[in-house]
Amino acid sequence: MSKPEASLIRELDVRPLLRAGEEPFQAIMDAVGALAPGQSLRLIAPFRPVPLFSVMANRGFSASDRALDGGDWEVLFSPVAGMQTEAGLATGSSPSALSWGDPIEELDLVDLEPPEPMVRILEALEDLKPGDVLFALLSREPVFLFPELAKRQHEWAGNFDASGAAYRLLVRHGGGRAHG
Amino acid sequence: MPMASLSRWTMSYFAAALAFLLAAEALAVAGIGYPAAGLSEPATLILVHLVAIGWLSLAMAGALLQFVPVLVSRPLAFPKLALPALFMLAIGLVLLCTGFATLAGWIDAPLDLMPLGAVFLLCGFSLLGFMLVATLLSTRPVALFARFVLTGLACLAITALSGTAFSTILSGRSGWLGPVALLPGGLPFHALLGLGGWLGLIAFGVSYRLFVMFMIAPEPPARRVRPVLLVSGLGLALAFAGLVAPFASFEPGARWIAAVLVVLAAAGLFYGRDILALYRARRRKALEINMLASIPAFIALGFGLALLPAAILAHAGDGPVAALVFLIAFGWLGGLTLAQLVKIVSFVTWLETYAPRLGRGPAPRVGDLVAMPRTGRWFLLSYGGVLLGAATLAIEAAAGFRLAMVLCLIGTAGLMVELVQIRRLSEIKAADRPPAHERPQLLATRAEERRPVHVEARSLAHPRA
Numbered sequence: 066m067s068k069p070e071a072s073l074i075r076e077l078d079v080r081p082l083l084r085a086g087e088e089p090f091q092a093i094m095d096a097v098g099a100l101a102p103g104q105s106l107r108l109i110a111p112f113r114p115v116p117l118f119s120v121m122a123n124r125g126f127s128a129s130d131r132a133l134d135g136g137d138w139e140v141l142f143s144p145v146a147g148m149q150t151e152a153g154l155a156t157g158s159s160p161s162a163l164s165w166g167d168p169i170e171e172l173d174l175v176d177l178e179p180p181e182p183m184v185r186i187l188e189a190l191e192d193l194k195p196g197d198v199l200f201a202l203l204s205r206e207p208v209f210l211f212p213e214l215a216k217r218q219h220e221w222a223g224n225f226d227a228s229g230a231a232y233r234l235l236v237r238h239g240g241g242r243a244h245g
Numbered sequence: 246m247p248m249a250s251l252s253r254w255t256m257s258y259f260a261a262a263l264a265f266l267l268a269a270e271a272l273a274v275a276g277i278g279y280p281a282a283g284l285s286e287p288a289t290l291i292l293v294h295l296v297a298i299g300w301l302s303l304a305m306a307g308a309l310l311q312f313v314p315v316l317v318s319r320p321l322a323f324p325k326l327a328l329p330a331l332f333m334l335a336i337g338l339v340l341l342c343t344g345f346a347t348l349a350g351w352i353d354a355p356l357d358l359m360p361l362g363a364v365f366l367l368c369g370f371s372l373l374g375f376m377l378v379a380t381l382l383s384t385r386p387v388a389l390f391a392r393f394v395l396t397g398l399a400c401l402a403i404t405a406l407s408g409t410a411f412s413t414i415l416s417g418r419s420g421w422l423g424p425v426a427l428l429p430g431g432l433p434f435h436a437l438l439g440l441g442g443w444l445g446l447i448a449f450g451v452s453y454r455l456f457v458m459f460m461i462a463p464e465p466p467a468r469r470v471r472p473v474l475l476v477s478g479l480g481l482a483l484a485f486a487g488l489v490a491p492f493a494s495f496e497p498g499a500r501w502i503a504a505v506l507v508v509l510a511a512a513g514l515f516y517g518r519d520i521l522a523l524y525r526a527r528r529r530k531a532l533e534i535n536m537l538a539s540i541p542a543f544i545a546l547g548f549g550l551a552l553l554p555a556a557i558l559a560h561a562g563d564g565p566v567a568a569l570v571f572l573i574a575f576g577w578l579g580g581l582t583l584a585q586l587v588k589i590v591s592f593v594t595w596l597e598t599y600a601p602r603l604g605r606g607p608a609p610r611v612g613d614l615v616a617m618p619r620t621g622r623w624f625l626l627s628y629g630g631v632l633l634g635a636a637t638l639a640i641e642a643a644a645g646f647r648l649a650m651v652l653c654l655i656g657t658a659g660l661m662v663e664l665v666q667i668r669r670l671s672e673i674k675a676a677d678r679p680p681a682h683e684r685p686q687l688l689a690t691r692a693e694e695r696r697p698v699h700v701e702a703r704s705l706a707h708p709r710a
Contacts, residue, residue, distance in 0.1 A: 176528055
């Protein structure tokens with residue numbers, strides 16, 4: 066992959082957040098969410114954020130890091146070229162979905178109005194075990210579901226079918242539960 | 246990543262909007278503004294701007310902050326600007342109205358409050374526009390519905406700029422304009438761009454997407470929706486031409502206004518056909534209150550748009566024209582906004598309260614948060630007031646109009662109470678409500694404050710632990 070141009074990099078410095086005693090995870094995920102397709106994220110942190118590498122790898126980003134002066138670290142998360150587009154998956158989909166097992170539960174949620182599809186999917190996940198895969202057919206991209214899946218550590222991959230009328234969603238149980 | 250979260254300050258926008266609506270209706274009940282005063286007199290200007298900016302624009306802004314990110318599947322850009330924008334808009338409107346009150350001779354204050362208020366409004370709308378445009382352009386290609394919103398925002402910019410120019414004229418500081426006379430000829434075009442472009446066109450565009458979702462109807466094909474945007478765009482371009490015509494020493498008259506309205510009515514016809522098709526093709530047979538209460542709004546739009554050009558061409562006088570504009574502003578835009586507020590507030594409140602708990606046990610449905618049929622009765626009262634209001638305006642019966650506004654005022658107050666009850670989860674059995682400290686706050690959603698329960702997040706914050 067060629068080196069990304071400067072305009073294709075978004076920068077996030079989480080040092081002020083951490084100094085203020087706040088959790089930087091949501092800010093990082095928001096920044097990742099706001100990336101345009103092909104855009105990279107440069108993260109600056111007061112330590113080497115190793116746990117984030119696997120989270121980002123699941124979202125299709127490779128990491129290259131270097132130490133800065135004063136013990137700070139800079140990590141460049143770059144989208145792995147072609148990984149998602151080749152598989153035809155929506156941005157944010159876990160690229161590992163290609164190797165997930167067959168779904169053990171299938172839900173047809175096309176005729177339900179929001180937020181019912183989200184209710185059914187989260188309820189169904191509650192009965193599954195970590196590693197289990199669920200398939201759901203929806204009439205639209207479930208934008209409010211994705212943050213909830215992320216908070217419960219579930220991975221997902223999805224895309225519209227060729228006609229654009231149905232959204233196909235795979236969710237792999239990541240071990241998390243309802244947290245309210 | 247396609248992701249949308251709850252807009253933190255949308256509820257505050259709605260609360261401010263409803264407060265301004267109540268204020269406007271109370272003033273109308275007190276007999277201030279048309280028909281007791283002339284259409285372009287300061288008292289009427291106060292009323293008109295309380296409704297157009299305070300009520301309709303703030304409600305539209307709050308709804309857009311929530312739904313534009315949902316509809317483009319991207320997070321809202323620069324969400325921290327939402328609250329400053331609301332403050333600037335509210336302060337700007339109060340200053341503007343104080344300026345109008347000075348102009349009316351009710352109070353003794355500098356007339357410069359008018360342009361000062363206009364500048365605040367301009368800043369507030371700029372912040373809002375900046376957030377929305379940045380969000381809309383974060384996905385490519387730009388969707389058709391996004392083009393409705395972008396065109397509407399362009400109309401908002403022209404409306405706000407022309408309003409600022411008018412305010413300098415009214416405050417006696419029009420030297421910069423030279424011999425160009427923008428008033429009173431520019432007023433109808435300013436109103437057309439504001440009501441038709443910013444509020445109307447965006448209501449068109451957003452309703453296509455939301456109604457498909459709310460009624461589970463098939464998405465109308467782009468080839469049917471595109472003409473609505475193109476024809477509206479043509480009408481609004483004509484309105485813009487009418488606004489700036491004085492710079493070319495041309496005075497557009499009633500025919501120009503009627504031409505704009507005829508073109509907008511044609512767009513409305515295409516739009517109405519699509520909305521009717523959406524209602525007919527819906528897979529969710531039982532209509533919820535928001536879709537039921539929108540039906541009178543569409544009827545009001547149909548009547549208003551069909552008759553207004555004729556009334557202007559026939560020089561029918563102030564009464565019928567005011568009645569038809571009132572029908573469009575209160576019946577269509579106001580009615581549609583109130584109806585969808587019930588849905589948006591209940592949906593957001595439900596999501597905020599129950600999304601994190603889903604899967605842990607039975608959760609109420611969104612509709613369970615709304616008190617029915619009580620909410621429906623407030624809508625009946627409200628629309629009854631609108632119908633009576635339009636009739637009494639048409640025959641210039643000032644006392645009858647005040648009575649009509651009493652009905653609207655009671656309807657609005659009733660719906661406001663219902664919306665507060667929705668936020669407080671009053672319709673949910675006590676056992677199914679979350680503990681008090683986790684319930685939604687009245688004016689702000691807490692979704693963004695919620696700490697993610699993420700192993701990685703914890704270890705990220707304390708790497709050596």
